Amino acid sequence: MLVYLLLGIVFGIVLTKSEVNSWFRIQEMFRFQAFRMYGIIGTAILTAVVSLAVVRKSGVKSVSGEVISIPSKDFGHGVRYALGGVIFGVGWALTGACPGPLFALIGNGLSVMVVAVASALLGTWVYGWLRPRLPR
Amino acid sequence: MTAWFAQTWPWYVAGPIIGLFVPALLLTGNKVFGVSSNLRHLCSAFLPSKLEYFRYDWKQTGLWNLVFLVGIVIGGFIGSHWGTPHDIAISSQTKATLQSLGIHDFSGVAPKELFSWPALLTLRGFVSVVVGGFFVGFGTAYAGGCTSGHAISGLADFQLPSLIAVVGFFAGGLAATYLILPRLL
Numbered sequence: 425m426l427v428y429l430l431l432g433i434v435f436g437i438v439l440t441k442s443e444v445n446s447w448f449r450i451q452e453m454f455r456f457q458a459f460r461m462y463g464i465i466g467t468a469i470l471t472a473v474v475s476l477a478v479v480r481k482s483g484v485k486s487v488s489g490e491v492i493s494i495p496s497k498d499f500g501h502g503v504r505y506a507l508g509g510v511i512f513g514v515g516w517a518l519t520g521a522c523p524g525p526l527f528a529l530i531g532n533g534l535s536v537m538v539v540a541v542a543s544a545l546l547g548t549w550v551y552g553w554l555r556p557r558l559p560r
Numbered sequence: 561m562t563a564w565f566a567q568t569w570p571w572y573v574a575g576p577i578i579g580l581f582v583p584a585l586l587l588t589g590n591k592v593f594g595v596s597s598n599l600r601h602l603c604s605a606f607l608p609s610k611l612e613y614f615r616y617d618w619k620q621t622g623l624w625n626l627v628f629l630v631g632i633v634i635g636g637f638i639g640s641h642w643g644t645p646h647d648i649a650i651s652s653q654t655k656a657t658l659q660s661l662g663i664h665d666f667s668g669v670a671p672k673e674l675f676s677w678p679a680l681l682t683l684r685g686f687v688s689v690v691v692g693g694f695f696v697g698f699g700t701a702y703a704g705g706c707t708s709g710h711a712i713s714g715l716a717d718f719q720l721p722s723l724i725a726v727v728g729f730f731a732g733g734l735a736a737t738y739l740i741l742p743r744l745l
Contacts, residue, residue: 432631440639442574447670448650454737457653463571471579472716490590497721505721509728512699517736518692522706524595531636540693547697548599552613
């Protein structure tokens with residue numbers, strides 16, 4: 425468990441020092457007025473693709489002894505990804521933060537984001553409530 | 561002379577570090593990097609409910625991630641106290657656009673006009689924090705992931721649902737930026 429705490433700490437530091445947690449940076453991104461966020465997300469994806477391929481090819485097991493595998497996401501009708509994605513996107517632009525940065529911002533001292541998190545929890549709960557009636 | 565890592569980190573350093581969380585978590589315990597599921601775990605742990613979506617053993621599936629989440633908060637604290645405080649160097653175009661929309665506080669990580677306790681009592685502050693937060697929580701639950709889970713982990717694994725989700729993220733973000741913000745701010 426300590427490992428996950430340490431990794432989380434590193435993640436929180438990266439989000440803060442790279443300003444990924446900044447509403448201003450997200451605005452720059454959605455206005456296509458700076459390369460920065462695209463550079464970060466792009467290189468993150470590239471790094472993840474390459475390192476994942478290397479890990480798989482090497483056949484190495486996890487420290488816990490398991491075979492490394494990422495479960496495939498159930499496609500369904502694809503609606504949940506499109507619609508859920510759009511809804512999240514709207515929220516992302518409004519709050520200027522996705523879940524990770526929301527928590528990093530609290531650590532930064534932007535205490536009002538506790539309200540954003542509470543609201544996010546409410547949103548997740550409402551999803552759970554509406555789920556049986558929503559298209560997947 | 562401050563060390564480079566005490567100042568703002570360049571994109572080509574931050575990006576690869578973020579990307580490395582995918583193999584790091586897989587190698588540690590076959591965990592898939594994805595922060596938004598924590599919202600579900602928190603609901604499951606603290607909001608007693610008969611809803612099927614929250615009835616699972618959150619300690620078994622999610623404890624590692626909740627610990628990771630606590631780490632993010634601590635890391636946020638460390639990161640914000642490391643190095644000299646400075647204004648975020650956003651593009652002058654964006655600054656000008658935001659100024660024309662009524663934003664004038666560029667001193668922090670987010671404008672006080674929208675993100676402060678007093679601002680919560682204004683429409684634009686309320687929408688940014690409460691409505692925005694709600695959409696983040698609802699949207700990530702519906703889509704089954706956020707930028708870490710879909711854009712990074714999902715795309716790294718070439719999963720089509722994640723590509724659709726990411727397109728959705730941008731469509732939503734662009735709609736909010738160009739259609740909602742000008743009317744809200």
